[in-house]
Amino acid sequence: MAGQSSAAAANTGNNTFLKAVAALSTLAGWYAAGAIVAAVAITCQMIVIRFVLNGSTVWQTEAVIYLVISATLIGLPYVQRLRGHVNVDLIPLSLAPRARFALAVLTQVLSISIIAVMFWYGYDYWHFAYERGWKSDTVWGVRLWIPYLSMPIGFGLLLLQLIADFVALLLRIDTPFGLEN
Numbered sequence: 001m002a003g004q005s006s007a008a009a010a011n012t013g014n015n016t017f018l019k020a021v022a023a024l025s026t027l028a029g030w031y032a033a034g035a036i037v038a039a040v041a042i043t044c045q046m047i048v049i050r051f052v053l054n055g056s057t058v059w060q061t062e063a064v065i066y067l068v069i070s071a072t073l074i075g076l077p078y079v080q081r082l083r084g085h086v087n088v089d090l091i092p093l094s095l096a097p098r099a100r101f102a103l104a105v106l107t108q109v110l111s112i113s114i115i116a117v118m119f120w121y122g123y124d125y126w127h128f129a130y131e132r133g134w135k136s137d138t139v140w141g142v143r144l145w146i147p148y149l150s151m152p153i154g155f156g157l158l159l160l161q162l163i164a165d166f167v168a169l170l171l172r173i174d175t176p177f178g179l180e181n
Contacts, residue, residue, distance in 0.1 A: 009082050010165055013173040021164035022081055028157050029078025035071035039064045059140040066147035073154030077161040083178055092177040101169075104176030108166040115159045122151030 012018035046060035079085055092100050128134075130145035168174035 010080075010161075011168060011174040013168070013171075015168070015171070015173060018164050018168055018173065021160050024157060025077040025081040025161050028074050028076075028154075029081075032071040032075030032078060035067045035074070039067040039071070042067070062136065062138055062140055062142060066142070066150075070147065070150035070154075073150045074157065076154050077157040080158060080161045080165070087177070089177055089179065092179055097176075100176045100179070104169055105166075108162065108169060112159065112162045112166060115155055115162055119152060119155035119159050122148075122155045126152050 010018075010022065012022050042060050042064050046057050046064075049055045049057050049060075092103060095103060126145055126148040129148050134144040136142045136144055165174065169176060
């Protein structure tokens with residue numbers, strides 16, 4: 001049976017950097033919500049065109065796919081800010097406060113490292129598609145650098161949020177894993 005998490009949204013204190021990153025993450029969350037709403041509206045329009053008017057659709061399916069992927073990637077920092085990602089806190093709960101802090105530092109460093117690599121390769125892939133002028137093999141023929149841009153933006157903003165979380169942890173503005181000592 002699922003229960004409420006004890007973790008809360010990332011604390012910013014009076015730190016300007018943390019507040020700025022929180023604002024960017026919130027803006028990314030608003031974009032993700034808007035992209036989902038747009039994808040739903042386009043899906044409804046596609047249903048009307050195909051099944052009510054018996055017409056064909058050209059761009060709708062591809063647009064919905066790109067919007068949902070973009071919402072997922074660009075929404076990552078907002079979910080991280082709200083501590084909405086999967087959190088198994090069995091080990092942190094069983095550790096003493098100093099060991100919990102050390103585990104939180106290790107977890108943050110590993111997370112930052114992995115997302116930095118994903119950001120780099122996402123940027124590289126986007127840039128490659130941009131330079132080569134890649135287009136989708138559909139009737140719509142979208143220039144692929146446009147939907148691929150969500151990779152470096154999403155991972156870049158997530159990296160920034162993870163760095164802000166790490167700074168908040170080191171400055172003791174936030175507690176390890178959002179748990180009280």
